[in-house]
Amino acid sequence: MNSAFGLSNKNIIITGASSGIGRECAITFSQLGANVILIGRNKERLNKTFNKLKKGNHLIISQDIAKYAKLEEIVNTAVDKIGKISGFVHSAGTEMTLPLRSMQPSYYEDIFAINVIAGFELARIVSKKKYLDKNGASFVFISSIMGILGQAGKVGYCSSKGALISGTKAMALELAKKNIRVNCVLPGVVETEMTDRMFENLSEDSKKAIVEMHPLGLGKPNDIAYACAYLLSDVARWVTGTNLVIDGGYSAQ
């Protein structure tokens, strides 16, 4: 592969690295030459990801990112052990399907804590000069096609993913002078542990309908990981504040 598409000499923090898209990102980035810092709650599952990485200077930090006060410690440890940060992918996310009538303030707070606030907080911390690679950095937020389209029963999830999209644009403008690019990836439904759990709560008919809404079928985690790798690589040097839709044709209809 053309080395411009590679990620050599880049140190990349990935949240939600213990499963799904986050795990696949870690594996793909390591194959492209990056050192990856895996963040997730479950150490055992992070180890599973770690064992699949191509050799490099990688690190596991097991931490609940909803504990905001711990986030600076995460970045500090990562920089101390691996080096300054050139990439950040916020893939940690939680899903909830519940009609509006049953939603409660605490449900929104839990969704936003993981999907949005922890990601923005990490971006704030990584942006500090003492942690940032001298050549700048690229931040990628894993939003969702649900961030621009609606679905019944997903007020909490859709609004959190939409917040990532608008936050990305504001952040891109603010951080351009530090040579930090900020972008969003908007996947359609990807086959991950999270969607498996969602599918458990749906009837066969609903599942079939969801699959049929994707002209190219459901996505695989590496469909998204490759898009993230592009945004993190130097070939994307002029790309910031944008939404990259990767959804098998879902939103073309």
Place this chain on the structure above:
Amino acid sequence: MKKKEFIDELKDALEIEDEDLEITLETNLKDLEEYDSLSVLSIIAMIDKNFGKQISSADFAKVTTVSSLMDLIGKEYFE
């Protein structure tokens, strides 16, 4: 919980506003106009909130009448 209270909670979850619509232990939930896949999620959330029990959609699929739903939750929860 009293059975009457449970039926009121159920009506809330199903958004049944018709005061005159009588729901009894023998009412089959699937016969109700308001019953759909989203209302099932509302009922499951209501059960979690009131009884601290997580019912899977697969288990819920076997429910027919209000009484069978109460059996699924556990008879010991009701007076």
